[in-house]
Amino acid sequence: MTTPHLLPAHELERTSVVANNTMNRERGLAGVNSYARELGLDPVARLMARSATPSWLDLCSGKGHALREARPHLPAGAVLTGVDLVGPLVPAPTPAADLAPAPVPAPVPALATPGPELLTASVAHWSPDRTYDLITCVHGLHYVGDQLGLLTRAASWLAPGGLLIAHLDPASLRWADGAPAGRAAVAALRAAGFRYSARHHRISLDGPRAVRLPFRYLGADPAAGPNYTGQPAVGSHYAAAHVAASVPPQ
Incomplete structure (x- = not known):
């Protein structure tokens, strides 16, 4: 088996597979192409019950459509945060040169x-710098080098009773030589308190905790090819390490 060329994070994020402006760009809150469908839950209902x-923290949030659509349905004190490598990419409108200037609108109250x-x-x-009641990552882990590292870090960002839910493709998790590490990774995640649905490729966790998994990240392969979504994705490579599984919150 040929050992792939692995890239560190700063190089990986410059590749066309990762630094793209199409992943999760148009997905909204509800409907056919939506967070509700992909996550199997209504984010607004979950938040209102909490x-x-x-x-709500949305990792790899694209243009942030779901967060924008959720905002009017949530109380004024709700906190909505989206983080994306490319960003929302919302350009300012440019008037055509041959059109008369538009009238100046009246001031709009804040x-x-x-x-x-x-x-x-x-x-x-x-x-x-805070915790969240809901943390989501809709198909974003497919483009992250250290997928297991992000999951363990995000576990500590949950508020008490909060929910972390993301898509995970175990086939993208590999040992140093490229051999499959997905089964071992899923077993370790479950031992640390995560739940994994193979049917939906969803990983989830209830409540905050400090998680340490028996894996040491080595780098990522942007040439891993398409995953179960049919889109090119990243292969994440690890070496075995011996650490405690998790530390429940005090």
């Missing part, structure tokens, strides 16, 4: 309810 001032905070950053390095 707290009077709920909070909105009592602010929109979501959309951050352009690498999820491999970014971390929040």
Whole structure:
């Protein structure tokens, strides 16, 4: 078996597979191409059942359509944060040169309810300064080098009783020589408290905890090819390490 050429995060994020502007760009909150369908739950209903001032962190959020659509249905104190490597990419409108200038509109009062905070950053390095009731990553892990590392970090970002849910393709998890590591990784995640649905390729976790998995990240292969979605994805490579599985919250 040929050992693939593995890239560190800063090189991986410059490849066309990862630094694309199409992944998760148009997915909305509800409907056919939606978060509700992909996650198997209604994010707004989940948030409203959690707290009077709920909070939602969406990793690899694309244009942030789902967060924007959720905002009017949530109380004014709700916190909505989206993080994406490429960012929302919403250009300012440019008037045509041959059109007369538009009339200056009357001042609009500031909105009592602010929109979501959309951050352009690498999820491999970014971390929040607060916890969240809901953390989602809709098909975003397919483009992250250290997928297991992001899951373990995100586990500590949950508020008490919060939910982390993401898509995970075990076939993309490999040992150093390219041999499959998915079965061992899923077993370790389950031992640490995660749930995994093979049918839906969804990994989830209830409540915060400090998680350590018996894997050491080596690098990623952007030439791994299409995954179960049919789209090119990243192969994440690991070596075995011996660590404790998880530490429940005190």
